Amino acid sequence: MPAVSRRSQSVPLSPFRKLIPLADRAKAAGKHIYHLNIGQPDILTHPLAVEKFRKLPWQILDYSPSNGIASYREALCGYYARFGVSVSADEIMVTTGGSEAILFFMLACLDPGDEIIIPEPFYANYNGYAHMAGVDVVPITCDIADGFSIPSVEAFAEKITPRTRAIVITNPNNPTGACYSQDELERLSGIVREHDLFLCVDEVYREFSYDSPLQSILQLPGLDAHAVVIDSVSKRYSATGARVGALVCRNLAVRESVDRYAKLRLSPPGLGQRLSEVMLEDDGQYLQGVKEDYRRRRDIVYERLQQMPGVFSYEPGGAFYCFARFPIADSEDFCRWLLEDFSHEGATVMLSPGPGFYATPGLGLDECRIAYVLNTDDLGKAMDCLEAALAVYPGSTLSGADAGSDVASSARR
Amino acid sequence: MPAVSRRSQSVPLSPFRKLIPLADRAKAAGKHIYHLNIGQPDILTHPLAVEKFRKLPWQILDYSPSNGIASYREALCGYYARFGVSVSADEIMVTTGGSEAILFFMLACLDPGDEIIIPEPFYANYNGYAHMAGVDVVPITCDIADGFSIPSVEAFAEKITPRTRAIVITNPNNPTGACYSQDELERLSGIVREHDLFLCVDEVYREFSYDSPLQSILQLPGLDAHAVVIDSVSKRYSATGARVGALVCRNLAVRESVDRYAKLRLSPPGLGQRLSEVMLEDDGQYLQGVKEDYRRRRDIVYERLQQMPGVFSYEPGGAFYCFARFPIADSEDFCRWLLEDFSHEGATVMLSPGPGFYATPGLGLDECRIAYVLNTDDLGKAMDCLEAALAVYPGSTLSGADAGSDVASSARR
Structure with missing residues (x-):
């Protein structure tokens, strides 16, 4: 059998690609997944x-x-x-x-x-x-x-x-x-x-x-x-x-x-x-409406993250992403656990692990990207899931005292 | 000013790219051009x-x-x-x-x-x-x-x-x-x-x-x-x-x-x-109709080429192209002359010069590709143009006797 190219084997893959089969299995098992991992908005095309x-x-x-x-x-x-x-x-x-x-x-x-x-x-x-x-x-x-x-x-x-x-x-x-x-x-x-x-x-x-x-x-x-x-x-x-x-x-x-x-x-x-x-x-009116939608979503994500113990975030000024630090040691493990082992009211949340966004090895291990591409209702429920997940995650790096605190770290730009 | 890449300078270009400005000038001067150079059919999308x-x-x-x-x-x-x-x-x-x-x-x-x-x-x-x-x-x-x-x-x-x-x-x-x-x-x-x-x-x-x-x-x-x-x-x-x-x-x-x-x-x-x-x-009926259209066009091109003195062709079995040999020394010169110096009833024809289809240098100099992507009326007129052009082309390699002959070479597959 002729062999494929060597170069194709080293094409860098998407940060959440490895998680897709896990998400498919979770869905097949009846779990609802709030997709905050991809940039596919739920907003109607003009x-x-x-x-x-x-x-x-x-x-x-x-x-x-x-x-x-x-x-x-x-x-x-x-x-x-x-x-x-x-x-x-x-x-x-x-x-x-x-x-x-x-x-x-x-x-x-x-x-x-x-x-x-x-x-x-x-x-x-x-x-x-x-x-x-x-x-x-x-x-x-x-x-x-x-x-x-x-x-x-x-x-x-x-x-x-x-x-x-x-x-x-x-x-x-x-x-x-x-x-x-x-x-x-x-x-x-x-x-x-x-x-x-x-x-x-x-x-x-x-x-x-x-x-x-x-x-x-x-x-x-x-x-x-x-x-x-x-x-x-x-x-x-x-x-x-x-x-x-x-x-x-x-x-x-x-x-x-x-x-x-x-x-x-x-x-x-x-x-x-x-x-x-x-x-x-x-497109003026359409774009204005879409921007307002995203701004509301941004506010929800930012405010909810502020309230989660041990989560470090900031107020993102644009796009529809927030890149936050979580009280976790390995964001891939955390994202996998969210899909495989966690559910909150029959649902869970899918995020993009941080390391895939860095070229320097070893960075982003405690970070994830959140794409706020869901309507405010779903986004609220997704943030409920995330909050509930962090409270019970076995790999949490929060000490007991920190975990109970309502003081969230943040940096406002 | 930062320089562009060296690799971009050696990207091979389309065989008829150099002719496009000449075609544009001919059109601006009011000449009609029958485009037999590109694979853009005039057939309606299903x-x-x-x-x-x-x-x-x-x-x-x-x-x-x-x-x-x-x-x-x-x-x-x-x-x-x-x-x-x-x-x-x-x-x-x-x-x-x-x-x-x-x-x-x-x-x-x-x-x-x-x-x-x-x-x-x-x-x-x-x-x-x-x-x-x-x-x-x-x-x-x-x-x-x-x-x-x-x-x-x-x-x-x-x-x-x-x-x-x-x-x-x-x-x-x-x-x-x-x-x-x-x-x-x-x-x-x-x-x-x-x-x-x-x-x-x-x-x-x-x-x-x-x-x-x-x-x-x-x-x-x-x-x-x-x-x-x-x-x-x-x-x-x-x-x-x-x-x-x-x-x-x-x-x-x-x-x-x-x-x-x-x-x-x-x-x-x-x-x-x-x-x-x-x-x-x-798509069965549509495809059958399109194929019949192209077959008729193929027949026109093949038969007309057969009648042109010094043109060597064959009956193409498929696609919508014929690659023929003409009594010319340099097909790029011929294609340029067709656009710049020739017209027949206010029109001319654009072909693709042969060498661009060969990797071996020096081949295809007396060949051109004909894309029969025009309806039979236009295709007939385009072949009229081509025939008239060959009869008066100053660079023709036909001797006087050959030029007057109606014996065309061909190979039937």
Whole structure:
């Protein structure tokens, strides 16, 4: 029998992949699972746009241009203009989800053996795309104590080598929910200009910034040669299955390089692009409503975590994630136990163990990511489950006195 | 300014890419262009299925499973069973077009520096995917004189090295239209079993076999460990923009390796999959009609080429391509001249120059690919253009006597 490739055996896997069979078994046994492990929201895809999409008069579902349908890219210019970003349709390359935009960035801008610096914890699939592109990820560890804010200029400078080609950040952040301030972005801007690096900012959660308007990297001056933005309609319109994203960049050489890979895969999905275009027509009210929904969910998660003894959290400013520290020694064990051995009123909760979001081994052992993608009722019940679970978890690291205390640690940003 | 990657500069480009700006200029100047250069058919996407698709009751366009929507994969089992192939839903992995299936095959089955043998001329984008995967393409040249049939066992044996991991063929073939017989496939089957190789067969044109039923590699016994089929709805249902393909394989280790890449990109397009599923419900009549359309077009192209002095062709058995030899010295020059300097009744024709379909330098200089993707009226006019062009082309290699002759060379398969 011919053997499969060696490289495929080392593709990094999702942080919760090992838990999926356990979740399936728990469900088969009749347990309800509140899924706080994945970024699949329960929010309806823009209903008015979906109705309009159903009536679009196309007859041939043909290839779109490899950089996306022109009218959709034109419409996106209007979308970006609404938050103060001026880009032309040519500067937008439509991709098959944000995922493909990340891969295209790495292939177009980095060679095998090159390094990218990413503050950790970070979106675990960056590891997979770096693996595909043969690029080395160099992490800088962020601190839960200050809500995972951007590391200092000095911390970046220490990591920069002759192989460093880019800094990659997610803003608002997955898995931490951190939103970076203008100050933080300007610091990064200074670093990438000084060292002639790319600054790739994954802004797929742009609409979900709860406490202040999000600053896009495209609004900062002097970064036209450096800035690459990853975008996606997946979370914005609750249309993860559309598989429509974008890479936005004012640097022509980057776009020409990306275009070679884009042409190779012919075109991004045609139906998803058509849907995305109509979603753009009238999305102000929809997006405002969705943001309010998520803000309420954020508040519930934050407040409930504050009340759980021994749980250390902070108020996440954006996206729909919170990355919290629990009184546990091994978050994988804890997540497994939640699925296999625990239930509360016939239900349990599924979380993502922390270590999968770190590149540095041994970090995140007492942390988990919570994706607040459930409606407030279900989210409340999920937090009930989590609280009840922590009170009885045999692997708890809380001493008896701590466990009884109602003083929760927290850091407010 | 940070520099783009070196690797991106050597991504192989499409054979007609350089011609696109010339075509755009010709159109801007008012010339009509008959596009015989690309595989974008003018046939309507299955109209009944499109109507049904519009009424599907989904509300959240969520991620599908990374290997595709279960009900769609189940329905595909029924599709394969119709032509005698028995596969289970688990053996089908839905991909983002056939393109992604090719890339996943290369990543999952080959390591950088490994070799794949491909009979040439071949689908040019295999070069691009091999480039992405760091895999070396080893061509075996086929002969237009016998309609580009599969090379002999000896020809393959000569090319096999310790780095050879797979043979890749396209059946029916793009760009030649050749359909491989059971005998030819059994010969290949013997080779891959003897040398323990993968046999990857791109069957995206499966439905378009005009003279006999197509033999799928999945029908041959003893190949479960070796055979990987690339499939796609793009051509079958004239839905190239759906971006829905599949990788079908009975070898579990291959599927597990592919699955790591599939999970990384989260899911194939959800709308395209929903459309593809309804297209499967009632496609017998539609597919029969489409096939008849293409057969008529094939006949027109073949007969017209037969009548053109100095043109050497053959009767292509499948797909919607013919790869013909013209009385020209350089097909890129000829294709450029067609766009820039020639018109016939206000129109011209765009073809794909031959060399882009060969890995061996210097081959295909007097050949072009014709994609018969236009209705019979337009196709007739396109062939009028081509005939008129050849009669006046300043670079013609025909002597005066030959040019006046009505004896065309041909090889009938």
